[in-house]
Amino acid sequence: QVQLVQSGAEVKKPGASVRVSCKTSGYSFDDYAIHWVRQAPGQRLECMGWLTPGNNNLKISEKFQGRVTFTKDTPASTVYMDLRSLTSEDTALYYCSRDGGWTSGTTFFDYWGQGTRVTVSS
Amino acid sequence: DIVMTQSPLSLAVIPGEPASISCRSSRSLLDGNGYNQVSWYLQRPGQSPQFLIYLSSTRASGVPDRFSGSGSGTDFTLKISRVEAEDVGVYYCMQVLQAPYTFGQGTKLEIK
Numbered sequence: 001q002v003q004l005v006q007s008g009a010e011v012k013k014p015g016a017s018v019r020v021s022c023k024t025s026g027y028s029f030d031d032y033a034i035h036w037v038r039q040a041p042g043q044r045l046e047c048m049g050w051l052t053p054g055n056n057n058l059k060i061s062e063k064f065q066g067r068v069t070f071t072k073d074t075p076a077s078t079v080y081m082d083l084r085s086l087t088s089e090d091t092a093l094y095y096c097s098r099d100g101g102w103t104s105g106t107t108f109f110d111y112w113g114q115g116t117r118v119t120v121s122s
Numbered sequence: 123d124i125v126m127t128q129s130p131l132s133l134a135v136i137p138g139e140p141a142s143i144s145c146r147s148s149r150s151l152l153d154g155n156g157y158n159q160v161s162w163y164l165q166r167p168g169q170s171p172q173f174l175i176y177l178s179s180t181r182a183s184g185v186p187d188r189f190s191g192s193g194s195g196t197d198f199t200l201k202i203s204r205v206e207a208e209d210v211g212v213y214y215c216m217q218v219l220q221a222p223y224t225f226g227q228g229t230k231l232e233i234k
Contacts, residue, residue, distance in 0.1 A: 035223075045171070045214060045225040061222040095170060106177055107218040108161045112170035 002026040004034075004096055004113035011119045017084040020116045022096030029077040030054030033099040035109060036070065036081045040092040050099065051079055086120045093117050124148050124217050128226035134234040141202040143229045145215035150195045151178075159219035162191055162200050165228075166211040174213075175200065207233055 007021040022034060033052040039045050049060035051070035060068055069082040083090060093115045100110030125148040135141045151159045158178035163171040173182045175191040178198055188203040202209055212228040 044227045045216075047221075047223040047225075049222075059221055063222070097171075100173075101176060101218075104176065104180075105155065105157065106159055106161075107223065108173055108176040108182070109163070109171070110173045110182065112172070115170055 002098065002111045004098060004111055006094075006096060006113040006116045009117040009119070011121065012086050014087055014120055014122055016086050016120075017082060018086060018090075018118050020081045020083075020094050020096075020118070021078055022081070022113050023076065023078045024098070025077060027098075029074060032102070033057070033107075034070075034079040035097050035099055035107075036068075037095045037097060037109070038092040039095070039115075040089070043092075048081070053079065083118075086118075088120050090118065091120045123222055124151075124220055124224050126215055126217055126224050126226040128213075128215060128229050130229060131227065132230040132232065134232045135202075135205040136234045137207060138204050141205050141209075141231060143200045143213050143215075143231075145193075145198040145200070145226050147196045147198075147217055151198075151217050151219045152195055153219060158194050158198070159217060160191075160193070160198050161216050161218060163214045163216065164209070164211050165214065166208075169211075171214065202231075205231070205233070 003025045005023045033050045035050040036048040053072045071080045095115050096113040097109035098111040101108040127146045129144045162175040165171040179191045190201050212230050215226040
């Protein structure tokens, strides 16, 4: 069965960087884009961008350009999200999700990781 | 960015009664092929969001048929024909016509 398993919670100081991993299993890793979505306290879900492992198609939301990097480890079927120059506004629950919609001419997030809580505090 | 606005922000429903959630976008979500690029998700308390509906009205695999989506252009609706206790949580609409993909602010469904 399809699974996305994320790394554990992180506590970081302002100005630091964080890496969140998303280990996938149960499907062909190369064929599906992995999107990153975050949920800050009291805020709506926010898309950060995506990486398609098979063709390295990459899109980062303008809000995060220059601060976020998406990378992959194909043998490990894992995607990583690195976020730099953290501020308190980056305190949020970060999700990875699989785009299952490409065969239907759309995008939808059919499987989600369990979420990784990132807390930025001095 | 396309702004998605949901209403109401919360609703309390008696089990067995219907529920309806509205979602309005700041621009048309109709693509060049005639498809409305909007999907719906439910986030149960303490859980990750789960996928319900795509292309405005197509139910995801395994989603009960009491859930239905409709709408076109800028106005969309999610309906639950008979609410059950397991339906509690926050419902989100999401547009995938134009990156960055954006969500509505969420509608919290509670059981009365």
